[in-house]
Every structure is written in structure tokens, then in C-alpha cells.
Amino acid sequence: MHTLLILSRHADAYRRLIEEAALAGLEIVGAAAAGRVDIVFGEPSLIRDALAELPALRWVQSTWAGVEPLLDPALRRDYVLTNARGVFGGLMSEYVFGYVLAYERRIFEKYAAQQARRWDPSPPGTLRGKQIGLLGVGSIGAALARTAKHFGMRVKGYTRASESCADVDRYFHGDTVAAFAADLDYLVSVMPNTPATRHLVDATLLGALPARAVFVNPGRGTTVDEDALAEALQAGRLAGAVLDVFQQEPLPPDHVFWRTPNVLITSHTAALSVPADIAPVFVENYRRFIAGELLHYRVDFEAGY
Amino acid sequence: MHTLLILSRHADAYRRLIEEAALAGLEIVGAAAAGRVDIVFGEPSLIRDALAELPALRWVQSTWAGVEPLLDPALRRDYVLTNARGVFGGLMSEYVFGYVLAYERRIFEKYAAQQARRWDPSPPGTLRGKQIGLLGVGSIGAALARTAKHFGMRVKGYTRASESCADVDRYFHGDTVAAFAADLDYLVSVMPNTPATRHLVDATLLGALPARAVFVNPGRGTTVDEDALAEALQAGRLAGAVLDVFQQEPLPPDHVFWRTPNVLITSHTAALSVPADIAPVFVENYRRFIAGELLHYRVDFEAGY
Secondary structure, X not given: OEEEEEEOOOHHHHHHHHHHOOOOOEEEEOHHHHHHOOEEEEOHHHHHHHHHHOOOOOEEEEOOOOOHHHOOOOOOOOOEEEOOOOOOHHHHHHHHHHHHHHHHOOHHHHHHHHHOOOOOOOOOOOOOOOEEEEEOOOHHHHHHHHHHXXXXXXXXXXXXXXXXXXXXXXXXXXXXXXXXXXXXXXXXXXOOOOHXXXXXXXXXXXXXXXXXXEEEEOOOHHHEOHHHXXXXXXXXXXXXXXXXXXOOOOOOOOOHHXXXXXXXXXXXXXXXXXXXXXXXXXXXXXXXXXXXXOOOOEOOOOOOO | OEEEEEEOOOHHHHHHHHXXXXXXXXXXXXXXXXXXXXXXXXOHHHHHHHHHXXXXXXXXXXXXXXXXXXXXXXXXXXXXXXXXXXXXXXXXXXXXXXXXXXXXXXXXXXXXXXXXXXXXXXXXXXXXXXXXXXXXXXXXXXXXXXXXXXXXXXXXXXXXXXXXXXOOOEEEOOOOHHHHHOOOOEEEEOOOOOHHXXXXXXXXXXXXXXXXXXXXXXXXXXXXXXXXXXXXXXXXXXXXXXXXXXOOOOOOOOOHHHHXXXXXXXXXXXXXXXXXXXXXHHHHHHHHHHOOOOOOOEOOOOOOO
């Protein structure tokens, strides 16, 4: 018999979805039974606060991709941590290409013309033939590459070592960031938050982009040197930025981005965890757990993803 | 020897592209040599005015999909008319899904929150699982269906008879317009302008749509009963409309659409003819012309497409 505690703002939806899956040997309990809980499913920020009161804990399944709250070296690491992966590609594609198309099609300018009751026959741009660069080509990057190809774009990918996505035309690794950035129309970061990705998007990388380029960040705020980005935008050395994530969230009221030109801010909503998408990740991993198999999407506490 | 007259605002670009193709037995001439011109390539509105002065005319290749200016029964029809097809699918997809994603992702609302320096964590929508209905499934409709499937949508198609596109889940014909419209999240019209499609989008069809639906029209203005559309939007029986084409263009300054809520107006720019795309249509048809083969995309003057 296994005992599951669900710690999520969507706990009711998750409980219903897991009950519908009728999993063998699983009891769902409340916090009062914390002493015998061996499995926790939920949001890392809520789980963090409960870690000290779960003596029987063996496995945590995060509903999020990002598990930063659980990576603090001061916290226990005597359990298996798995995160949510492989489910955000579709939403991320809708986010990135929604904004990229808004930019190409000049949706805001067209709307401004309309508000002035002005017939505006100025031609919009097209994605076809444009070049997109993906910082990170995991399951999300691969989904973005596939959508980019659907729209006839050229695709560059920057990864630590992997070159497994066939929709990427050219791969870059290591200290070739400037060659990666050259001639990009769009730069998209979907890097996880790790020591190696901290401030990867810095003045050097931004300086290697063409002035026409637009930066889109639905990944992690920590990958960006925010001062360098604001400076590049203010100086017109970068055409625009679409930012979903920030070093501090909510973005503080006095942050420079609120008054930086050509920035669009989307308040960490690019790919929200939807219970109907995430519950199946838990269900599949539970089946593996009771079968004694390796779990999917296990997080390395040291590497950070 | 054949004699070509180019009548287009982009005549220089077309001349250069055709010269690069080095077509056998083709001389490109100016209007002064109209008397011996047997082929005209260009914009229907310009060609219309020249028709009377082209005694040797045998073939007209339009740079546009729409050839209305040449369909007036008072004009001569003693030549082969071909239009541009098969080249607008990509741009139309960018237009339709640019606006559909802007709507799902609440891009305008998010921007309004940003202008108020407000962190707005409200969740956006998603295309996945939503249903799109295509009025017309020719080459453009097929491209839209493919993009819809890429984003996980369900696809209905309304056609005269054809059911050839595998990306359409369910087909409708004839007087089943209400069944076609039921439960659509998005309705897109890519119908040509013919007597049979006039006011196809009328109060009946609009009344059969759910109130949450958004209508997108990058096709032809004549297919829409504009008064019925404005009424449905004003009454909140339709969530929105994205309109590229109108019965009168430019849209008159006093037209009701300028002051109708939830309308986006894009001034007939959804899929502009780009010389690099259209010239190859002429080049391929010229090869067929001199070989005595049937030309691609021949227009039936009676049917109107």
C-alpha cells in the first residue's frame, strides 16, 4: 500500500484525475496523515514547506518543470525527485509563435492604425526564410523547432552536447555563442535554471545578435543578464523582447523592464501546468514506481534538472 | 516568338525574375508594342483597362488569386485567364494563426496589463482541442487545416463537394451550414468571390455559431453580410471578428466596422502577392503554354474562379 499527499492549488482536480485512473494500492490522504506519506505530488514551492514533516517520503513528483524550491542544498535529498516534462511543448509553441507572428504581422501597429480609423495597406513580414535560434533543445526546444519548420523557418540550436532533433538545421555548443547568434531573426531561450546557464544571455551574446532580432524568453529568468538586455533595447541594438520569466517574480514595480521600449511582459503564463496534462505524468510514473522500474524525468539535485 | 506585357506595380521585379528564368522565345515589351502582345502578366485591375488595346491577346496570367476586375460580363473573354494559386497558403496560415493565437493568448489584454505596470498571472487559452471551421478547402484551406492540426485543433470543412483534404475531420456541404457552424471556436472564410458564395456568412450562419466564436475573414468581403456581422458583434452573440477584406475597399471612413466592438481590421494585407512567389507560377505556365499543354489554375469566367 502506498500513501499519496497532493500539495497543489489544483489539488481537487488532481485528486479527481488520479481517482479516475484507479491506481492499484494507492491511498490519497490529507496533511494530517503526513507521517505515513511515501509519495508527494504537487508544486515544489508547497512541497518545500512540508519536507520536514514527511518521515516516510520516498518519491516526489513535481507538477512543474522547474523544481528550484527543492534544490536548496540545505534541504533533504533522500528521496527521488521527478519533474513534469514532455507536456509543455504545445503550449510553449503557442506562446512563442503567437508572439513571433504578432511581431511579423505587426499586429499592434495594425491595431493602432485601426484605432485612428486609418486604412493601412503596409505589408507585414513573413516567417518563411527567417532564422530562429533555440537556446536549449530538449522536449520544448524540439517542439519549437518543429513549429518553426512548419512555417518555413531556418533553425539553429545551441545545446551542451546533444544533436538529436532533426528539425534543427545547425547545432552549436560550448564557446560558439557568437556564431550561434549571428544572423538570427529570433532568439528563444528554453534553458533550465542551472549554474551553467546563469546569465548565458549576456552583453556578449546580445551584442552578437543583429539589431533586427527579437529575444523571446519563456524559459528561466536566471539565464538573462537583465541589465544588459535593458541596455541593448534602450540603445536600439535589439528590436524587441518578449519576456515571460524574470530573476524576481512578480516583476518588482520599479523594475527597468516596465519602462524599457519594445518589451512585452507576460507574467510567467507561457506554459501553465494544466492538471489534465500533468496527471498522466504522475499516473505513468506511479505504474513504474510500483513495478520497480526507473521513473521518467528524474531530477539530478546537483545538475539542477 | 511570344510577346509579353507586364502590368504590375512590381513590374520591375517581375521583369527581372522572368529574365532570370531565360524563357525560350519570349520577348518582354512595353505598352507601346501592345498591338503584338499575346501574353499579359499582372494585376487584374491594371489589365482590365488595357484589354481593349490588345488585339493579339491569347493568355492572361494574374498575379492575384482574385480576378474580379476581369469577370465583368461586358468585357471580352476571348483569351485564357489563369490566376495565382497554391502560393498563398503559407502567408494565410501566418495571418489566421497569428490572430487566432493573439486571441487565445490574450495578447492585447496582457499588453494592457503591462501598460498599467500590473503583473497579470491570468491564464491564457490554448488551441489544443478547440474547433476551427473552414469555409472553403482549396489550397489555402488545406494549408490552414494543416496548421490547425499542427496545433492540435479539430477541423471542420465546408465545401461545394470536394472532400480531398485529409486534415479536415468532418466535411459539410449544401444546406448543412448550421450543423457546420455548431460548436466552432473559430470560423475562417477563404471562399472565392462567386455568385454562390455571396453573403454565405449571413445572420443564419452567424446565429448558428456559439457566442464564444471568433470569425476570421481573409477571403473575400462579398461573402459576408456586413450588417448582420456588425449586429451579431454589437449584441455579443459573437466574441470577435478579424477582417481583412470588405465589400468596399478601402473601408469607408463612416463604415460601422470602425466602431464595432471586438473587430480587428487589417486592410487587405493577409496574403500580399510577392513577386518571388508569383513569378514561378508564370514561368511554369509559360513552359506549358509553349508546349501546348493545359495551363494551371485556369479561371472559368462563368463560375468566377
